[in-house]
Amino acid sequence: MRSSKPLNRLLTHLVLIAIVFIVLLPIFSIISVSLSRDGSLSGGLLPKNFSFDHWKYILGIPFTNSLGETVTSPYPMMKWLFNSLKVSLLSAFLMLLCSTTAAYSLSRFKFKGKEASLMFLMIMQMFPNMMAMVAFYFMLDYIGAIAPSLGIDTHGGLILIYLGGTPFNIWLLKGYFDTLPKSIEESARMDGCTHFQTFTKIVLPLCAPILSVIGLLTFISTFSDFILPSILLKSQDQMTFAVGIQIFISESFASRWGQFAAASILGATPISLLFFSIHRYIVDGLSKGGVKG
Amino acid sequence: MWLKYALSFSAIILGVLATYIYIFSKKEAYRFFYPALVLFVFFSLVPISYSVYVSFTNLKTGHLLTRDAVLELLKSETVIESNSLILNSKFIKYPDHYLLIVDNLGAQFRDKDSVTELGPLALIPPGGKELLPYEIYEIIKKNSTLEIIHPGLGTYHFLRTDALAKTKPRFIDNSDGTLKDTLTRENLVEDKDNGLFKLEGEQVGPGYYTNVGFSNYKELFLNPEVKFVFFKSFFWTFSWAFFSVALTFIVGSFLAVTLNEMGDKSKLIYRMLFIIPYSIPFFISVLLFKGMLNKDFGEINHWLSFFKISPIPWLEHKMWAKVSVLLVNLWLGFPYMLLVITGILQSIPKSLYEASSLEGASRLQNFRFLTFPIMFKAMIPLLIGSFAFNLNNFVGIYLLTGGGPVISEASTPLGETDILISYTYRLAFEGSQGQNFALAAAVSMLIFILVVALTFLNFKISKKVSEG
Numbered sequence: 001m002r003s004s005k006p007l008n009r010l011l012t013h014l015v016l017i018a019i020v021f022i023v024l025l026p027i028f029s030i031i032s033v034s035l036s037r038d039g040s041l042s043g044g045l046l047p048k049n050f051s052f053d054h055w056k057y058i059l060g061i062p063f064t065n066s067l068g069e070t071v072t073s074p075y076p077m078m079k080w081l082f083n084s085l086k087v088s089l090l091s092a093f094l095m096l097l098c099s100t101t102a103a104y105s106l107s108r109f110k111f112k113g114k115e116a117s118l119m120f121l122m123i124m125q126m127f128p129n130m131m132a133m134v135a136f137y138f139m140l141d142y143i144g145a146i147a148p149s150l151g152i153d154t155h156g157g158l159i160l161i162y163l164g165g166t167p168f169n170i171w172l173l174k175g176y177f178d179t180l181p182k183s184i185e186e187s188a189r190m191d192g193c194t195h196f197q198t199f200t201k202i203v204l205p206l207c208a209p210i211l212s213v214i215g216l217l218t219f220i221s222t223f224s225d226f227i228l229p230s231i232l233l234k235s236q237d238q239m240t241f242a243v244g245i246q247i248f249i250s251e252s253f254a255s256r257w258g259q260f261a262a263a264s265i266l267g268a269t270p271i272s273l274l275f276f277s278i279h280r281y282i283v284d285g286l287s288k289g290g291v292k293g
Numbered sequence: 294m295w296l297k298y299a300l301s302f303s304a305i306i307l308g309v310l311a312t313y314i315y316i317f318s319k320k321e322a323y324r325f326f327y328p329a330l331v332l333f334v335f336f337s338l339v340p341i342s343y344s345v346y347v348s349f350t351n352l353k354t355g356h357l358l359t360r361d362a363v364l365e366l367l368k369s370e371t372v373i374e375s376n377s378l379i380l381n382s383k384f385i386k387y388p389d390h391y392l393l394i395v396d397n398l399g400a401q402f403r404d405k406d407s408v409t410e411l412g413p414l415a416l417i418p419p420g421g422k423e424l425l426p427y428e429i430y431e432i433i434k435k436n437s438t439l440e441i442i443h444p445g446l447g448t449y450h451f452l453r454t455d456a457l458a459k460t461k462p463r464f465i466d467n468s469d470g471t472l473k474d475t476l477t478r479e480n481l482v483e484d485k486d487n488g489l490f491k492l493e494g495e496q497v498g499p500g501y502y503t504n505v506g507f508s509n510y511k512e513l514f515l516n517p518e519v520k521f522v523f524f525k526s527f528f529w530t531f532s533w534a535f536f537s538v539a540l541t542f543i544v545g546s547f548l549a550v551t552l553n554e555m556g557d558k559s560k561l562i563y564r565m566l567f568i569i570p571y572s573i574p575f576f577i578s579v580l581l582f583k584g585m586l587n588k589d590f591g592e593i594n595h596w597l598s599f600f601k602i603s604p605i606p607w608l609e610h611k612m613w614a615k616v617s618v619l620l621v622n623l624w625l626g627f628p629y630m631l632l633v634i635t636g637i638l639q640s641i642p643k644s645l646y647e648a649s650s651l652e653g654a655s656r657l658q659n660f661r662f663l664t665f666p667i668m669f670k671a672m673i674p675l676l677i678g679s680f681a682f683n684l685n686n687f688v689g690i691y692l693l694t695g696g697g698p699v700i701s702e703a704s705t706p707l708g709e710t711d712i713l714i715s716y717t718y719r720l721a722f723e724g725s726q727g728q729n730f731a732l733a734a735a736v737s738m739l740i741f742i743l744v745v746a747l748t749f750l751n752f753k754i755s756k757k758v759s760e761g
């Protein structure tokens with residue numbers, strides 16, 4: 001359905017390009033800010049006084065500042081990024097582990113209370129988490145008294161709480177299992193596989209692609225989470241990227257703008273690339289239930 | 294307390310279930326489901342039950358302890374005995390023992406088994422080091438029942454780090470479990486409704502938290518000052534969610550429809566460019582906008598200055614702050630609409646358009662009578678979902694404006710852009726007027742009811758859409 005008149009098409013392109021420009025302007029300017037020495041845009045879009053100082057700052061590389069001193073950043077930004085990657089990766093993996101079996105059971109077996117438990121899962125998922133934060137805090141306090149590596153201010157404790165978000169994945173996965181034909185599993189069962197063997201040898205390999213997509217989605221949303229780690233993590237070395245740079249920039253917007261711009265690009269790029277690598281599947285998922293937005 | 298009970302109770306139930314499922318039951322379904330059930334119970338159900346419980350208590354600053362802890366505190370309170378001396382003291386540490394020097398009189402310091410002779414205050418035997426106040430404090434804290442036995446005067450306790458006194462408990466147990474003040478000979482009166490102890494009408498010690506029934510909910514709806522804040526935030530929450538959805542839907546559908554009529558290659562390129570904002574983690578985009586919207590050094594006012602527009606107080610002025618959060622949320626959210634609407638447009642069969650063009654419909658008519666009705670109908674559940682998401686879009690508000698600018702006439706802390714969930718956060722975690730967990734829990738219960746209601750509406754509509 002192309003519009004026939006060339007003038008119309010040109011006009012459409014012009015409007016779209018203008019919108020693209022407005023939409024992407026903030027991103028261009030942030031890149032340019034991160035590369036200019038004084039961390040601001042004094043002229044147009046290109047960095048004035050080009051320098052890599054802000055990048056060196058966030059990567060923890062010593063550099064010479066405007067006063068001629070050699071400085072290294074006192075903030076462990078790379079450590080924060082590493083923490084975030086670690087927590088998100090482990091949460092995504094463990095969550096997949098727990099939700100796959102549950103979703104499979106909901107999809108394949110008939111048992112008492114199935115419909116009700118599905119409904120219940122979904123409703124409970126909607127409870128605003130804000131007050132649960134207080135409960136999480138106390139719970140990790142108790143758990144930490146028994147197992148210190150799962151207490152407050154530990155990554156173990158944070159991951160443990162994230163695993164509580166499993167029900168949402170169960171929904172997504174169950175929908176996928178429902179679309180898989182049962183005949184393959186039935187023939188495997190005929191050949192003498194147990195239920196568990198059928199699950200690990202037949203079903204899991206079949207749904208590896210969707211599992212990796214859901215894993216990546218969990219990874220992205222855990223990486224982007226801000227509230228929970230900001231309440232549970234206290235010491236600077238334990239902080240995740242989101243909490244760390246939020247505190248870093250909130251202390252002084254004006255003087256840390258350049259460094260923050262560089263840090264944002266560093267943190268956003270891997271997530272953005274991941275997103276684009278799976279965005280086709282996300283569109284499917286979005287129209288079925290909404291991920292964010 | 295509730296949390297401990299809930300945790301142990303669930304642990305027992307889950308333990309019994311595990312035994313049944315993995316040992317006695319033949320149903321494999323349960324075995325597959327069990328691990329997720331454990332996570333769900335501990336990290337969703339128990340915390341939620343805690344929130345519900347808290348919303349019926351008075352857990353807030355001044356009432357953070359349990360009743361037992363408050364009683365314990367009261368019982369450990371001491372007063373100086375009348376007609377007793379206060380002795381100045383110095384605490385000296387030697388390699389193998391301590392020495393406590395008290396005025397000019399001799400006394401003994403008992404540290405577990407070792408007994409140390411005390412000398413006169415002026416003379417410090419050589420080889421020792423006088424302890425600093427904080428070191429003495431540490432010692433006192435470690436041995437709360439530390440007794441100093443004075444040969445002539447009897448048993449003393451530390452009054453300060455540099456003085457001793459004869460003390461006794463302020464309250465003594467009556468046989469019926471109530472406490473009596475030894476000074477005034479009055480009984481402590483317990484106000485069970487408010488969770489505190491009183492002596493002659495005055496509160497003594499901290500309060501404890503207790504069940505207060507529906508009074509938090511009553512407060513929200515009946516107390517004029519709290520009601521004002523709650524409904525102001527309530528109204529803004531709905532306007533914010535509505536305008537967020539409307540704006541992203543308008544921009545998203547305009548782009549989706551426009552792109553849908555273009556060639557495949559340009560369609561793809563534009564779409565990729567437009568979803569870049571959506572691919573960036575929310576918190577990063579919002580924080581970046583916070584900097585860019587800064588009145589003095591922000592890029593946005595800098596660009597506007599090219600058009601001779603004087604600096605706009607984006608985040609400081611109440612009207613502009615609302616505009617800012619909506620515009621930033623538009624930037625963050627329109628790609629979502631673009632993506633889902635594109636999906637819907639692609640599912641409309643081409644034959645419909647062919648039929649309508651045979652009947653001589655113009656492009657505008659096609660959009661008005663064909664594309665838009667189909668698209669909107671399919672979008673209703675997603676629009677409601679997006680509405681529910683924005684009702685609780687904490688990051689979009691909190692990281693940008695912090696809820697501000699602050700409303701000065703509000704009785705509990707509230708800003709012009711605070712939605713209910715960020716108001717809850719303020720009540721619970723930002724303690725400018727103390728932390729009010731109880732009221733925060735009550736507000737989050739109301740949010741929960743709202744969102745569940747919206748979801749049921751959504752379910753009903755989706756069913757109608759798919760059926761008819």
